[in-house]
Amino acid sequence: MRTTPAALGAATLVLALAACGAPSEQAADSSGEGNVLRVGVSPVPHGDILSFIDENLAEEAGLELEIEEISDYNIPNTALVEGELDANYFQHRSFLDEWVANGPDAELTYVTDVHIERLGLYSETVESIGDLPEGAEIAVPNDPANLARALGILEAQDLVTIDPEAGASATEDDITDNPRDITVTPLEAAQLPRSITDVDAAVVNGNYAIETNLPEESNVLAWEPEGEDYVEDYANGLVALAENADDERVQLLAELLHDERVLEYVQESWKGVVLAVDGEGDIVESGAEGEGGDQE
Structure with missing residues (x-):
């Protein structure tokens, strides 16, 4: 399932998801609606990557995704804290740290690196x-x-x-x-x-x-230059409430995000601009290098 509002406001998100229940209620079993994982994403490339998983890997893995595309960076973490989402995928650690330092009292966990969007x-x-x-x-x-x-x-x-x-x-x-x-x-x-x-x-x-x-x-x-801590600082990743970080659905999505088919999809779709990060936290391939932005 993929929901594609161009810019999803907080009020709309509340109304759309109010009937879904709290994250703990979503983890009922692995076969019914209780297995639906609601993930807030930026439309590109995050939404495209999750849609690829939804269309090619999720059913076989026993995971049902509800993808909420959100263009405003200010919304996904708040929606996660308020229980409107089970996870989000739009930010790097530096952004998350800044948000936590200035946001509400909440414990959010960065679950895994997925990709880097080069500035x-x-x-x-x-x-x-x-x-x-x-x-x-x-x-x-x-x-x-x-x-x-x-x-x-x-x-x-x-x-x-x-x-x-x-x-x-x-x-x-x-x-x-x-x-x-x-x-x-x-x-x-x-x-x-x-x-x-x-x-x-x-x-x-x-x-x-x-x-x-x-x-x-x-x-x-x-x-941008790729420094020593490039992945640590700037890889976009999957984020969940600390209490739900070990949820089977969240961990299953983390595993699927590092499937070889997903890594290949990222490499082929956005050569040089988006760099896939594997399960070990290493950049899979760096396509465009240096001044002039030559892309393979």
Whole structure:
């Protein structure tokens, strides 16, 4: 089952799922409706990956999925805490840690890594980093976890220098050297693809880049660097309430997410932009490397 609202509001989600019962009531048995696992996802690529599992693996494994596509990053964790979902799959650990630190008192568990959506520096007006003009305006995601990540791309390309003490909390105010007088403009992540016509370049999250065909229609000036803790920090994964993390349905989905057929599907569908992560926490294949964004 796949539900596909373009942007599911919290009130709509409550009404749609109110009759489903609390997560504990869902775990009744392995054969009836009690085995339905309600998972909130970003539409792309998360929703596509779960739909692939639903259509090709879930029935044989004895798992029934109810997939709720949610475009707003602010909703899935709240819906999970309030019992409207059994799990969600849209975020990396850094985002989850930031949300837990500033959200309600709740224990959420990151169950397993699934994939990495590479941030890319895209432009419709220039073809390489060297072509960026003096005083160029570059748009970046404004959520704390991805803002620091985006600044890391600019620093790796020698466009700016970031105060090392800022770490994962770096913002545009932590730029200590800006030799080309770059203007860094934070915007809501979902707005970045549309902003690309108004700025010289934009750092765009992989899911939003895919949804708007940026890798095919725009110039990829650079991909984010893959540091030592790249998977640990930025792999998107399956998340559940701590009390339900060992639920058989959640663990079964975690296993299916690392099935070889799923890994192959991810590799073939979004070469270079989405990197599959196996059950050991290793990147399966890195398709696009370095400046210019060459994709295989």
